[in-house]
Amino acid sequence: MYIIKVKGKAKIPDYIQIRDENFVLVAYFRADRPLKNMEKFGLEGKEEALEQLIRDLPFGKLKKLSL
Secondary structure: OEEEEEOOOOOOOOEEEEEOOOOOEEEEEEOOOOOOOHHHHOOOOOHHHHHHHHHHOOEOOOEEOOO
């Protein structure tokens, strides 16, 4: 899976996209909101690592998600 942080403009907040190996969108959520339903994407128990990754991730850079 891949992750990308998208910069919001004006009143639109920053968002996180998680995409699968075919770059199909699997999850789309606000960067400043708590992570929910991570078990649906096979990421249960990795919330803290994912939260740290999101904080450190630069905007607009696609990164392979390997937690």
